Amino acid sequence: MSDKKRFLDKDYTRRQFLKLSGKSLAGVAMSGAMLSALGVTADALAEDKVRVWAFPQGLLVVNADRCVGCQRCEINCTLTNDGCCSSYISRVKVTRNLYSSRNGNGLYTENNWTYFPDTCRQCEDPACGNACPMGAIYAGDDGIRRVDTDKCVGCGACAQACPWHMPTVNPVTRKSSKCVMCGACVEGCPSGALSIIPWDKVSSAAQEI
Amino acid sequence: MSVKNGINGWAGSVLRVNLTTGAITTEDTLPKYKPFIGGMGIGYKIIWDEVPLDSDPLGDAAKAVFSVGPLTASGVPCSGRMTVSFLSCWSKGNSIVDAHMGGHFAHALKYAGYDAIIVEGKSDKPVYLKIEDEKVSIEDASHVWGKGTFDTNATLAKENGPEFDVISIGQAGENLVPMSCMVTSFGNSGGGGVGAVLGSKMLKAVVCRGTGAVKIARPMEVRLLSNYMIKDLVGGNNNHTVPTIPQSWAEYSATSSNRWQGGPGVTWDKASNGPIDMGEQPSGQINVAALRCNKGVFDFGAVAEKYTVKQGGCSSCPVRCYTEYDMDPLADYDLPTHVSNTCMPIIKMLDWYPDHIDAATGEKVKSTHDFVDQGDAKMILGGAGSRAADDYGVWCNYGSLYEDFNMAYTTGVLKDVITKGGTDMTEWDAIPWDLMENGDPRWLVEVYRRIAMKEGTFSDLGLGTYLLYEKWGMDDPAKNAAGVNFYDFVNGKNFNIGHNGYPRHHGPESCWQTGTILSLMYNRDCMIHHLINFVSSGAPFDAIIKPVLEGFFGEGCVDRPKAYTPINENKIKLTKWAFNGKQWHDSATLCNWMYPMTIATSKKRNYVGDLDLDAKYMSAVVGEDYTREDLEFDSERISQLLRVMTAVSFKLNLGSANLRQDHDQPSDWVFDKDPDFKPFEEGTVKLDREDYAKALDMWYEAMGWDKETGIPTRATLEKFDLGDCADKLEALGLI
Numbered sequence: 001m002s003d004k005k006r007f008l009d010k011d012y013t014r015r016q017f018l019k020l021s022g023k024s025l026a027g028v029a030m031s032g033a034m035l036s037a038l039g040v041t042a043d044a045l046a047e048d049k050v051r052v053w054a055f056p057q058g059l060l061v062v063n064a065d066r067c068v069g070c071q072r073c074e075i076n077c078t079l080t081n082d083g084c085c086s087s088y089i090s091r092v093k094v095t096r097n098l099y100s101s102r103n104g105n106g107l108y109t110e111n112n113w114t115y116f117p118d119t120c121r122q123c124e125d126p127a128c129g130n131a132c133p134m135g136a137i138y139a140g141d142d143g144i145r146r147v148d149t150d151k152c153v154g155c156g157a158c159a160q161a162c163p164w165h166m167p168t169v170n171p172v173t174r175k176s177s178k179c180v181m182c183g184a185c186v187e188g189c190p191s192g193a194l195s196i197i198p199w200d201k202v203s204s205a206a207q208e209i
Numbered sequence: 210m211s212v213k214n215g216i217n218g219w220a221g222s223v224l225r226v227n228l229t230t231g232a233i234t235t236e237d238t239l240p241k242y243k244p245f246i247g248g249m250g251i252g253y254k255i256i257w258d259e260v261p262l263d264s265d266p267l268g269d270a271a272k273a274v275f276s277v278g279p280l281t282a283s284g285v286p287c288s289g290r291m292t293v294s295f296l297s298c299w300s301k302g303n304s305i306v307d308a309h310m311g312g313h314f315a316h317a318l319k320y321a322g323y324d325a326i327i328v329e330g331k332s333d334k335p336v337y338l339k340i341e342d343e344k345v346s347i348e349d350a351s352h353v354w355g356k357g358t359f360d361t362n363a364t365l366a367k368e369n370g371p372e373f374d375v376i377s378i379g380q381a382g383e384n385l386v387p388m389s390c391m392v393t394s395f396g397n398s399g400g401g402g403v404g405a406v407l408g409s410k411m412l413k414a415v416v417c418r419g420t421g422a423v424k425i426a427r428p429m430e431v432r433l434l435s436n437y438m439i440k441d442l443v444g445g446n447n448n449h450t451v452p453t454i455p456q457s458w459a460e461y462s463a464t465s466s467n468r469w470q471g472g473p474g475v476t477w478d479k480a481s482n483g484p485i486d487m488g489e490q491p492s493g494q495i496n497v498a499a500l501r502c503n504k505g506v507f508d509f510g511a512v513a514e515k516y517t518v519k520q521g522g523c524s525s526c527p528v529r530c531y532t533e534y535d536m537d538p539l540a541d542y543d544l545p546t547h548v549s550n551t552c553m554p555i556i557k558m559l560d561w562y563p564d565h566i567d568a569a570t571g572e573k574v575k576s577t578h579d580f581v582d583q584g585d586a587k588m589i590l591g592g593a594g595s596r597a598a599d600d601y602g603v604w605c606n607y608g609s610l611y612e613d614f615n616m617a618y619t620t621g622v623l624k625d626v627i628t629k630g631g632t633d634m635t636e637w638d639a640i641p642w643d644l645m646e647n648g649d650p651r652w653l654v655e656v657y658r659r660i661a662m663k664e665g666t667f668s669d670l671g672l673g674t675y676l677l678y679e680k681w682g683m684d685d686p687a688k689n690a691a692g693v694n695f696y697d698f699v700n701g702k703n704f705n706i707g708h709n710g711y712p713r714h715h716g717p718e719s720c721w722q723t724g725t726i727l728s729l730m731y732n733r734d735c736m737i738h739h740l741i742n743f744v745s746s747g748a749p750f751d752a753i754i755k756p757v758l759e760g761f762f763g764e765g766c767v768d769r770p771k772a773y774t775p776i777n778e779n780k781i782k783l784t785k786w787a788f789n790g791k792q793w794h795d796s797a798t799l800c801n802w803m804y805p806m807t808i809a810t811s812k813k814r815n816y817v818g819d820l821d822l823d824a825k826y827m828s829a830v831v832g833e834d835y836t837r838e839d840l841e842f843d844s845e846r847i848s849q850l851l852r853v854m855t856a857v858s859f860k861l862n863l864g865s866a867n868l869r870q871d872h873d874q875p876s877d878w879v880f881d882k883d884p885d886f887k888p889f890e891e892g893t894v895k896l897d898r899e900d901y902a903k904a905l906d907m908w909y910e911a912m913g914w915d916k917e918t919g920i921p922t923r924a925t926l927e928k929f930d931l932g933d934c935a936d937k938l939e940a941l942g943l944i
Contacts, residue, residue, distance in 0.1 A: 044482035065480040068499050068520050068529045071316070075284045075525055079428040084212050085284040086422035087320055088372075098313065099374055100366040107395045108366035108375065112547045113518040113533045114481070171420050172212050184432070190439060190527035191499035 014054050014199060037197055037205040039063065053121050055181055056143040058198040064116035066193035069098050069107075073117050073185035073194060080184040081177065082170070089170045091179040092194075093118045117194060120166045120179030128178065131161030137178070149175045213322075217426040218279030218831040219247065224323045224345060226338060228410050229269070229330030233345050238324040244930065247278025249307055249795035250847040251325050252294025256305055257854060257934075259327075263861035266298035266402075267385060267409035275318070275326040275415070280797040282319035282423050282524070283830045284431045286438055287800040289523035291315035293399055295406045296858075297732050299387035299673035301709040302865075302872070304732045304858030305851065308399030309795060310376070310391065311523035317374040320419025328412060337365065337377075337414035342421060350413040354383065357600035358392035359545075365416050373418045379602020381661035382408035386671040388660065390604035395521065396531060396550035396595060400604035401733050402673070426832025434825055439527050440493050441811040442818055444746070445469030445502040446530035446551075447738060448803050450810045451747035452501070458491040460812055463747025468530075470503040477517045479535050485519075492810035498527040505532030508556045509588035516588070521549060528803060536592045538580040542650050550595035553608045558594035559587055560611035561656055563618050565646045577648035586648060593650035594657075601661035607734040609674050609712045612704050613695075614656070617670075617683070620691035626681050627666045636665045675710025684708070697877035705876050706734075715741035717879050718894050721768045722776050722904045723784045725896060729873050730788060732855060736801065739787035743807045744770070753816045757808055761820060762786065772891045776904040781911050786841070788912075792851070793844035799823065846929040848912070849921050853934040856920045860941050868919035873905060920944060 035042060038061055040050040053060040074090035087095040094117040100106045105114040126145055129137035136151035137158060147158075147167070154174035158167040167178040186194045214221045222235045223242070238251075245254045252274040264270040273295040280288045290311050297306040318326070321340050328338075332347070335354035339346045353361040361377040369375075374393065381389035382404025389404025407413075425431055444450035445468040454472030455462040463469065471487035478484045490497035502520065505513030516536045520529035533549045540546050548555075562576040577586045598605065605611060617623035628637045640659075644652035658664070660671040669677055682688025683695040696708045704712035706728040716728035720740040727737045748754050750769050758767045759779075766779035794801040806818040820837060827835040852868075859865040859872060880888075880898050888897035909916050913925030920943050923935040938944040 041482055047482060049482045065477075065482055065485060065519065068522065069313075070499065070522065070526055070529070071313070071524050072286075072527060076432060078422065079284045079425065079432045082422065083428045084422035084424050085282055085428075086212075086420075087316065088420040089422065095313070096371050099371060100363070101371050106366075106371075107521075108363045112395060112549075113521075113535070172422070187495065188432075188436070189496055191529075192496045195496070 014056070033205040037201055039192070039195070053119060055122055055196065057181060057183070058196045059202050060119060060186070061195045061197060062116060062119060063193050063195075064114060066191045067094065067116040068191045068193070069094065069115050070190060071095060071098070072188050072190060076184040076188035077182075080182055081180065089168050089177060091120060091166070091168075091177060092185045093166065117185070118164055118166065119185075119194075121164070122179070122181065127161040127163060128158035128167050131157045133157060136176070144181045145178065146180050147176050147178055149173075152176050212422045212424045215424065217424050218283060218827075219243075220319055220322050220324045220423065222323050223251070223325045223327065224340070225327045225329070226345070226347070227330040228328065228332040228336065228347065228412060231347055233347070242324070244843065245847060245850075246793070246796035246843055247281070247324055248276045248290075248292045248798040249294060249792060250278075250843075251276045251796070252292055252307060253305055253847060253850050253854065255325070255327055256294055256296070257850060259329075260296065262296070262304065262854060262858045264296060266296035266303055267405060269331055271296055271406060271409070272327060272329045273403065273406050273410070275328070277315045277319050277324060278796050278798045279831055280799055280826060282316040283425060283826070284428070284435060285525065285799065285826045285830065286435050286443070287523070287526045287528070287803040288798060289313065289315050289525050290795070290798045290800050291318065291399070292795050292798065293391075293401075293403050295401075295403060298402050298405055299676060300711055300732050301675050301863070302732060302855065302859045303862050305854040306401045306731070306733045307795065308391065308401040308403040309736065310393060310397060310399030311800070312374075312394035312397030313524045314374045314376055314393045314417065315798065316524040317417040317419050319423055320421050321417055322419065322421050326415070328407070328410060331409065332411040335411050335413050337416060338412065339369065340415065340417040340419075341373075342419060353377070354413055355380065358602050359596075359600050361414055362392070365414055369416050370418070373416045375414055375416050377414035377602075378404040378407050378412075379600060379661060381405075381602040381604075381671065383413070384661060384663050385409055386603070386661060386663060386668075387673045387676065388604045388606055388610055388671045389602050392599050392602060395533070396548070396554070396599050397523065398554070398599060398604070400606070402604065404602045404604065425830055427829040430829040431826065434822070434829060436495060438806065438822060439495050439498045441814060442806040442809045442822070443498055443501075443528060443803070444810050445471070446504060446528050446802060447742045447745065448806065448808070449742070449746045450808045450816065452490070453747065456489045456491070458489065461747075461749060464749055465745075465747065466507065467745055467747040468504065468507050469501050469747065470506040471500045475503055475506060476514050477519055478515050479518045481518070492812070495527075499529050502528050502530055503532065504530045504551050505534065505588075508532075509591070510584060512582050512585045513588055515582070523800070526800065526803070530802070534592055536589055538585075538589050539593055539650060542593075544593055544650055544654070545596055548592035548596045550599070553605055554598055555591040555595040556587070557605075557608050557611050558590040558653060560608075560615040561594065561653060562590070562645055562648060563615050565642070574646070576646050590648070590650055590653065594653035597654045597657045601657045603657050603660055603671065606673055607704070607712050607714055607736075609704055610670060612702060612712070613674055613677055614670055616695060616698070616700070616702065617681070620693070622681065622683060622690050625690035626669075636667065639665075640667060673710055674705065678710075697881075699878040699882050701882070703876065703878050706879070707873070707875055709872065717875070717896050719744055719770070721773045721780070721894075722896065722901060723780055723787065725875055725879065725901065726784055726873075726904060726908055727787060729875065731851070732858075735791070737787055737791045738801050739790055739805060739807070740783075746808050748808055748816060753808065757817050758783070760817065761807075771894055773889055773894065773896070775889060775897075775900050776907060778907070781904070781907045784908060785911050789841050789844040789848050792847040793823065793840050796844065796847060797823070797827075842929075846931065849926060849929050849931055850934065852912075852914065852921050853926070853931070853938060856943055857937060857941060860943055866918065866943055869905060869909075869917065873919055875901065915944070918943070
C-alpha cells in the first residue's frame, strides 16, 4: 500500500502521528493543507507554541498564542466529569501555567503573556498506568485510558509518574482522575486555543505530505 | 470546601483574621448571610453588624471584608469577580463603599473554601495573609513592604508556588493615600481606597491556593445554560451585541464604534508566531466568542493591533476585555513594555498632558507627540500610565484623578496652590515639567510616584476630589484662583455628578434621568452598566433597543441619544431594575460589565435578551427554585441596607438628616450645560431641575423612602426583615 493511501486509513494516520507527536512534528515536511488544518505556521510548530497530540477522535491542537487564560476548559471539564467546579482536579490544566509556572511563564513572570492549557497525551505506553500499583488505569477499546475507581486507592503514584503530572488525586474522593477525552474542554474553549481535528480531515490534508 | 460540606453554590465558610491578636477563625456562611446572597451583600451586612459607622476608616475598629458569592466559580460565565467592603476614607460622609476586582483571585478564594474573609485589627509590622485551603497563616511581609505591586506579586507568587494567586497593595496604600487600590493578575484592580484601608492594617498582600471545588446542584444544566449564553446572547465586552466591522453572517453592523471590534483583518500582530486574524465571530458559535472583544482597538484604534499579543481577562469569562500589549516604544524610556488594562486606567492618560505655555514664545503648545505611528500617543502613554498607576497602587476614582489635575493645571489653581500664591517656587521648580511638556511617558511614573509617596503639595491630588477640593478651596469660588466651584463648573469635561467627591459613571450624558439617579446612589461612582450596555450596544435604536427594552419595561422607558424626554413611571421601573440588579451582580458575583443579558446577538431571538438567565443559573447552581423576582427582592434588601448605612453615616459624621438634600443632588453643570438648548430638545443631554425633582419623588416612592429626606421608612425596612436598621434610624431621629 502506498504511503498516500495508507494515510487515508484512520488508524494508520493516528499511529503515524503518535510517533511524531509534539515537537517532533516540526521536523516533518508539512503540506500547506496540513498546516492550514492545524491553523498554524511551520515556525509555530518549531518553536513549540503549538502542540499537537494524536487522540482516538483526532488530532488535539493546543495553540498557546490563542489561549486567553479564561479557565473555561477547567470549568467545563469538572462540570462534566465531577459534577462540581474546580481547577485543581481538572483533567486539563491551565491555572498552574497562568500565574507563575514551573517553566517561567505566566502573568507574574517576565514571560507574562505565555500561558496555555496542559493536556493529557493519552500515551501509548502510559507512565501513569505503568506506575499504578493497583492496575487501576486501563485502556478501553477506543484507546482511551481511564481510572477504575473501584481499584484506585488514591496513592498518587500515577500523578508522580506522569512526566507532565496530569492525573490528579481528588482530595475529597481520594480517587485519581485523568482525561477521558470527553471533549468538553474543546467544545467550550471560547478562543479556539483548544481544537480537535477529526482523523478524516487529517487524512485528507495529509495526502499532500 | 463545599463538596466536603455538601452545600451547593456557597463555600459555606467565612474566614475571620484578626491582625492585632493573630487569631484566625471560621464561621458558617449560610445561617446568617444567606438573605444577603454573598459578595457585596455579605460585606455590607458584616460592616453594619460589626463596625460603628462613625469609626475612623483607617482606625483600629475598621474592617475590610473580601467576599464572593454563590455563583462565583460555579462555572457560570463572567463569575470571576470579588468585592471588598469597608468604610470610605475619602468620599463625603465616610460611609460604606466597596472595591470590585476581577482577575482570578475570586475563583482561588472559593476553591479554598471561603465565601468571605473578614480582616480586622491592625498588625504592628508588615504582613501578608496566606491561604491554602484550611491552612491559613499570617506571614511576614517586610521584604516586600515598600515595593510596587508587580514586584510584590511576582515575589510572593514565586515564593509560595505556581498555583498561588496574589493580591497586593502598592506604596500608595502603604502610605495611606486615599486614592489607592489593590492589584492582582495583570492590571486587574479593586479601588475605592481599599489600598489605604489595607495599608492601615499593614496588610501588604493576600496569597491563595484552593484545591477544593464548588458543588453544583445541576452541573450539566449550568454547562448547557453557559453554552446557550455564549452562543446566543454574548457579544463584545459590555455585551455590545453588534459587530463594528460588518461580518457576512450579521444582519447589522454597529451604529457607532463599539466594543465588538474583532473582525476579519483585525489582528494580534505580536502573537509569538505571527499575527492572528480575529476573523468572523458568528452568533451561535462558542469557539470564537473570545475573539469578539478587542478592547485595544476600541480604545486606541487600529494602531493597537501592532502591539497586541493577545486578549486577557478574568476567570470563567469568554469575553476578554484586557488587551495584553508589548509596547516596545516604551523600552526607549527604560519603561516596562508589557502592559495590560482596560477603561479608565489606560484610556485617559492624555489628561496628564495638558497644553502648556511655551516659555520662549508665550504661545500655547500641545504637550504630546506620536511615537512611531500616527495617532499612537494616546496608546503608548496609556500603557505607561496604567502600568505606573498599578505598580504604585494608585486608584483614579473613575478618571477623576486626571480630571482634577487637568482642571487644576489649566485654570492655574495648581500653580497657585503649590507656589502659595506665587510666593514659594521651591516645589514647583523641582517638578520636572519638561517631561510633561515633551510628552515623555516617564512623566506618568513621576506623577504617580509623587502621589503614592505623598511627596509635596502636588500629592494632595491623591486625597481624592472631596478632600482635595476642600483643602485647595476648589469647592468655593472665593477660595481659588479660578473663581469657580469645580463641582458645578460647566466646561464640557466635568465628571463630578454631585458634591460628594465621585464622578458620574454613565450618568446624564448617556442614560437620561436614570443614569443620573443611579450615579448618586452610592458613596463612590456607581459602576452600573445595566443601561450603557444596551445604549452603546451598536444595535439600531428603533429596530432593536427600543422594542426590546419597552417589551421588558413598558413604553417610554428609554430615550434616544441626545433626545431625552421627561421622567415617567417606566423609566423609574427601569431605574429600580438596574439599581437592585447591580447589588445582585456584586453579590452573586457576576460581572456587571457583562450582565444582564438584555440584548442578544441572535437574530432568531429577534435580538431579545434573557433577563431570567441569572435566576436560571442560580437555580441550577444552588438547587433551589429562584425566579427573577426572588433575586430582585433579596437584592433590594441590600439596596435598602446601603441606603440605611449612608443615612446613618451622614448623620453621625456630618450631622445631616436629609439624603435628598445632602447626597442626591446633581452638580449644576448637569442642568446648565449647553446654554443654547432647552432641556428635552433634540441635540442636548442637559436635564431639567424641576423634572429631576419629580424624578426623585417618584424614585423615593418606588423604593419606599421618605420623599422629604430620601431615607427608608420603617415599613419598607421591615418588609425586608431589616427591623434593626429601622431601630437604628429611629434612635438617631432619622425616621
